[in-house]
Amino acid sequence: MAVDGVTLEVAAGEVHALIGPNGAGKTTLIGQISGSVGADSGEIRFLDRDITRLPSHQRVAAGLARSYQITSIFKRFSVLENLALAVQARSGSSFSFWRPLAQEAALFDEARSIADQVGLSHKIASSGLSLAHGEQRALEVGLALATRPKLVLLDEPMAGMGPEDARRTIELIGRIRAQVTVLLVEHDMDAVFRLADRISVMVAGRLIATDSPEEIRMNEEVRKAYLGDELAA
Amino acid sequence: MKKIVILAIVACAFPLAMHALDQGFYISFATRVLIYAMAAASLNLVLGYGGMVSFGHAAFFGAGAYIVGILTFEGVTSAWITWPAAVAVAALAALVIGALSLRTRGVYFIMITLAFAQMMYYIFVSMKAYGGDDGLSLPRRSSLGFGVDLRNDFAWYYVVLFLLMIILYLLHRLVHSRFGRVIEAIRENETRAAAIGYPVYRYRLACFVISGAIAGLAGALIANQTSYVSPAILHWVQSGTLMIMVILGGVGRFWGGPVGAAVLLTLEEVFSGSKLLGPYALHWQLPVGAILLAVVLFAPRGIAGAFAKRPQ
Numbered sequence: 001m002a003v004d005g006v007t008l009e010v011a012a013g014e015v016h017a018l019i020g021p022n023g024a025g026k027t028t029l030i031g032q033i034s035g036s037v038g039a040d041s042g043e044i045r046f047l048d049r050d051i052t053r054l055p056s057h058q059r060v061a062a063g064l065a066r067s068y069q070i071t072s073i074f075k076r077f078s079v080l081e082n083l084a085l086a087v088q089a090r091s092g093s094s095f096s097f098w099r100p101l102a103q104e105a106a107l108f109d110e111a112r113s114i115a116d117q118v119g120l121s122h123k124i125a126s127s128g129l130s131l132a133h134g135e136q137r138a139l140e141v142g143l144a145l146a147t148r149p150k151l152v153l154l155d156e157p158m159a160g161m162g163p164e165d166a167r168r169t170i171e172l173i174g175r176i177r178a179q180v181t182v183l184l185v186e187h188d189m190d191a192v193f194r195l196a197d198r199i200s201v202m203v204a205g206r207l208i209a210t211d212s213p214e215e216i217r218m219n220e221e222v223r224k225a226y227l228g229d230e231l232a233a
Numbered sequence: 234m235k236k237i238v239i240l241a242i243v244a245c246a247f248p249l250a251m252h253a254l255d256q257g258f259y260i261s262f263a264t265r266v267l268i269y270a271m272a273a274a275s276l277n278l279v280l281g282y283g284g285m286v287s288f289g290h291a292a293f294f295g296a297g298a299y300i301v302g303i304l305t306f307e308g309v310t311s312a313w314i315t316w317p318a319a320v321a322v323a324a325l326a327a328l329v330i331g332a333l334s335l336r337t338r339g340v341y342f343i344m345i346t347l348a349f350a351q352m353m354y355y356i357f358v359s360m361k362a363y364g365g366d367d368g369l370s371l372p373r374r375s376s377l378g379f380g381v382d383l384r385n386d387f388a389w390y391y392v393v394l395f396l397l398m399i400i401l402y403l404l405h406r407l408v409h410s411r412f413g414r415v416i417e418a419i420r421e422n423e424t425r426a427a428a429i430g431y432p433v434y435r436y437r438l439a440c441f442v443i444s445g446a447i448a449g450l451a452g453a454l455i456a457n458q459t460s461y462v463s464p465a466i467l468h469w470v471q472s473g474t475l476m477i478m479v480i481l482g483g484v485g486r487f488w489g490g491p492v493g494a495a496v497l498l499t500l501e502e503v504f505s506g507s508k509l510l511g512p513y514a515l516h517w518q519l520p521v522g523a524i525l526l527a528v529v530l531f532a533p534r535g536i537a538g539a540f541a542k543r544p545q
Contacts, residue, residue, distance in 0.1 A: 034428065060430030072425045074418055085418050088411060089430035095439065096411040104411075147429050 003029050004205040006042075010151065015173065015182040017192045020202035021226050026185045027069055029202070030153045033183070034066040035059045046151065061090065063150035069159055069185070071136045073143060075128040079120050082128060082139055083111035086146035111146065117175070118142040119168055134165030141172065151181045158188045170194060189227070193217070201226060241398070248390050260386050261458075262502060266495050267393045268454045271400050273478040273490030275447035280476070281485030282408055283440045284420025285335070288343045289350030290475050292330065293323040293445040295467030297452025299357060302369045302462035312375035312383070316453045323449020324442050326353070331441035335434060347469055354467040368463025375457055383457065393454055397491075400447055405487065407443070416440045420485075481528055483535025492537045500524060 003025045010016045018026050031037030033044055035056035044052045051059055074082050084107045088094055091107065101107075115121045118138045123131060128139060137157060144152050154173070158166045170191050173182060177195075186192050192199065193213050200210040203225045209216060216222055244267075248260045272294050279285045297319035304315045334345040363369050374383040383389045407413050415436050419426045427433050456462045465471070474497070482493025503509055504517035532539040 036424065036428065055432065056427045057430045057432045060428070065430075066428055068425075068428075072422060072428070074421045074425065076421055077418070081414075085414060086429040088414070094411040094415045094431070094436075097407045097413075098410055100406070100409045101411050101414050102409065143425065143429055 002205045003032065003039075006202070006205070006207050008200055008207060008210070010181060010183050011198075012150075012181055013177075014197040015177050015184060015195050017184045017186060017196035017199045018202060019186065019189075019192055019199060019226065023204075024202040025205040026202055027155055030066060030155050030183075030185060034064060034153055057089075060147050060149075063148070064153070065144040065147040065149035065151075066153040067140045067144040067155055067157060069155040071133075071140050073128045073136060073139050078125050078127055079115055079131070079139055079142075080108060080111050080124045083114050083142055083146045084108050086143045087111050087114070090147055114142050114146045117145065118172060134161050134168075137161060137165065137169070138172075141169070145176065145180070149180055151183065152176075153183045153185075155185045156187060157184070158186060158191060166191065244394055245391075248387055252387075257386065260390050262498075264386070264390045264393050264458055265455075266498050267390075267397045268451050268458055269475075269478065269494035269498060270491035271397050271454070272448050272451035273475055273482065273494040274401060274404060275444045275451065275490070276475045277479045277482075277484065277486075277490040278404060278407075278447070279441055279444040280479055281483075281489060282413065282420065283416045283437060283444075285437060285441065286343050287334075287346045287441070287444075288469070288472050288476065289330065289334075289346035289348075290444075290448055291467050291469065291471035292346075292350035292353045293327055293448035294452040294455070294471065294475070295350075295353065295357070295462075295464075296326050297323045297449030298456035298462045298466050299363070299369075299452075300449075301375065301453045301456040302371055303363055305371045305373070305375065305456075306363065306369055310373060310376050312377045315375050316450065319453035319456075320446050320449045323452065324446035326449075327442045327445020328438070331438050331445070335437050335441065347472070350467060350472055351469060354464050354469070357464045357467055364463070366464065368461060368465070371456060371460040371462070374460065375453075389457070393458075396450065396454070400450070401491070404447075408487065412436070412439070417485075477525065479535075481525060481535060483537035483539075483541075486535055486537040486541065488537040489535050493535065496536060497521075 020026055028037055032039050043050060046064055087107050087110045115124050118141055120138055123135055141157050158169050173195050196213055199213055199216045201208050201222045209219050209222050247263055251259045276290045279287050300319040300322045301315045309315060330349045334342055337345055358366055377383055381388050415431055419433050419436055423433055478493035478497050479490055481497055483489030500521045504520050505514055507514045
């Protein structure tokens with residue numbers, strides 16, 4: 001799953017979809033942009049700043065957050081605790097040993113509003129463990145949003161979702177696009193073509209095209225490599 | 234809250250009751266329990282809350298004890314100097330050991346903390362000036378001033394109890410603070426904690442140092458308790474004993490450390506005395522081991538966990 005010679009530019013304010021067959025290196029690229037995977041060469045720039053060597057937590061502070069393809073939440077924490085933890089990360093120092101966290105109403109208020117945004121306000125007290133798959137996926141996205149990113153990397157937010165949950169997630173991305181730039185990795189082509197301003201196609205570690213959805217749909221190379229006849233109908 | 238008040242009253246009344254019953258020995262035993270409660274609570278902070286399985290906690294406990302031993306041997310007896318020195322040295326040791334070991338994970342972390350502790354063990358074994366293998370007898374307990382004589386078992390018990398209560402209060406504040414939530418989050422999901430913006434290594438290291446400092450204070454107290462320090466206090470078996478206390482009491486349970494220390498030491502006391510088992514008391518580890526096994530099998534969340542209402 002190598003990434004090789006990729007030049008990907010995400011414009012501020014757009015929903016940019018990254019598609020491609022399994023093993024193309026999409027998740028690796030997301031990891032490199034978010035800082036969990038190193039890059040052997042090349043440069044990653046974010047808001048006119050070179051972040052190639054920045055550790056993950058500093059990238060988050062700069063406004064870059066990600067969600068995971070394989071749900072990665074704090075399973076034994078409640079939904080509210082999960083989200084408040086992410087809010088806490090960017091609101092003041094957490095090297096605070098004395099004051100009870102429970103007294104910090106502002107953290108929990110904001111966590112509640114994010115729960116509302118991702119449609120989890122009815123599950124606020126449930127532990128991550130007890131959530132249904134679709135709800136865990138919503139929390140996954142909520143954790144990324146709670147850091148108040150300028151750019152959010154969503155790695156297959158609809159993985160394993162039923163049509164109802166997928167519809168809700170599409171609506172959610174539709175709502176957040178006004179405030180945050182989105183780089184969306186997704187296999188659900190319906191969602192991709194509905195949401196994306198631009199689409200990049202990755203095959204075997206390389207980008208073979210970046211274009212508007214209409215052009216991508218027409219692109220011969222893309223069809224051959226990935227879309228196949230799926231969209232011909 | 235009510236339970237804590239009752240517990241505090243029982244702890245305060247205990248020496249008086251024992252004195253009345255003419256069982257003075259148990260005051261000294263209870264002091265030992267309080268000291269180990271502090272050490273186990275410190276281990277529980279890294280092990281239970283932070284998820285860092287440190288198998289070298291005796292290093293900090295022993296460092297604290299040895300600092301008091303060495304200073305007393307050199308004629309410095311004021312508790313206001315020796316105890317803070319013990320805490321500072323233990324914290325420094327935790328900073329160095331933590332900074333290196335926290336770069337590893339899992340089994341490697343267990344092994345490297347163990348290795349560091351064993352290194353400390355051999356350093357003290359080789360310090361012939363301070364007794365080497367044989368250890369060091371303290372001519373006297375530290376002096377506290379204010380007309381308090383720590384040679385008096387009552388006064389000593391209450392000073393230790395007071396310090397334990399302060400430490401437990403601090404720990405209680407800590408685990409319910411922002412910092413406490415972050416270290417628990419890192420235990421639960423390190424990758425995600427980093428991905429939402431926490432510098433994981435720094436939080437782990439801070440937790441490790443705080444824990445080491447508290448273990449150092451407990452060490453300073455144990456040196457005073459026994460008026461004797463030897464390398465055995467740094468041996469890996471000691472780290473194992475602290476770990477057993479935490480597991481027995483409840484990993485990541487606030488009362489896990491103290492409960493585990495009290496239960497394990499009491500079991501040891503009961504089964505190693507000849508009153509109950511007669512000549513078989515020599516093999517006291519056998520029944521204690523069986524009980525440990527039973528606890529791990531039937532109360533995997535520890536004794537404190539088994540009595541808690543809320544699963545944690």
